[in-house]
Amino acid sequence: MKIKLILADDDVLIRESLKIILSMDKELEIVEVFKNGKEAIDFLLKNNIDIAVLDVRMPLINGVTATAEICKRTNTKVIILTTFDEDDYIKEAIKNGAKGYILKNTPPQKIIETIKMVYEGNAVLQDAVLTKLSENIKMKAESKNKIDKEKFTERELEIMKLIAEGLSNKEISKKLFISEGTVKNYITSIFQKTGLTHRTQIAIYYLKGEI
Incomplete structure (x- = not known):
């Protein structure tokens, strides 16, 4: 069974190029492409699609706003694909429910891998984006420390740190000599204590010093 996805980008060359590249993978099915966020939302409200790959800056409704509507009103998972890596775009898109955020200069195979990972239930933030975001967050954290370690157990703090370093559950289990289960x-407990909903938010939460 193929992963059904749609693409939305106001640049016709990028839109069609992505369509051709992604269609080469036998596990992906490009159902439709759109030139703005409004068209994407209207289509998704009437069709069951697994993944929506959205550009940030589009006419009528941009990718960040479209993400909020799509995540609120459909079961489609959103990946933001853009040339822009500004903090505000990243944080707003994640806040609105985006499960992936990668740059357009990312190699095609990496984009395909991201789509498959998000489809399987993972949240993906490209290394370059996470590094930039982390650096800026750390700078802000230095001037305003919000650490409250009493809220978490030592093991939870350790796992949050490893998540922020980009380790998967499997890698964490090996490093700490505990099972993936x-x-x-522990991650479920962290979600309950923080009100967060996925791993990328935990990483940002930790790096901001809000622990």
Whole structure:
């Protein structure tokens, strides 16, 4: 069964190029392409699509606003694909429910891998984007420390740190010599204590010093 996805980008060359590139993977099916966020939303409200790959800056409704509507009103998972890596775009898109955020200069295979990872339930923030975001967050955290370690157990703090370093559940389990199931239980506890909903938010939460 193929992963059904749509693309939305106001640049026709990028839009069609992505369509051709992604269509080369036998596990992906490009159902439709759009030139703005409004068209994407209207289509998704009437069709069951697994993944929506959206550009940030589009006419009528941009990618960030479209993400909020799509995540609120459909089961489609959103990946932001853009040339812009400004903090505000990243944070707003994640806040609105985006499960992936990568740059357009990312190699095609990496984009395909991201789509598959998000489809499987993972949140993906490209290394270059996470590094930039982390650096700026750390600078702000230095001037305003919000650490409250009493809120979490030592193990939870350790797992949050490893998530912020980009480790998967499997890698964390190996590093800490515990099962993946135990790692998932700790992450669930972290979600409950923070009100967060996915791993990328935990990484940002940790890096901002809000622990």
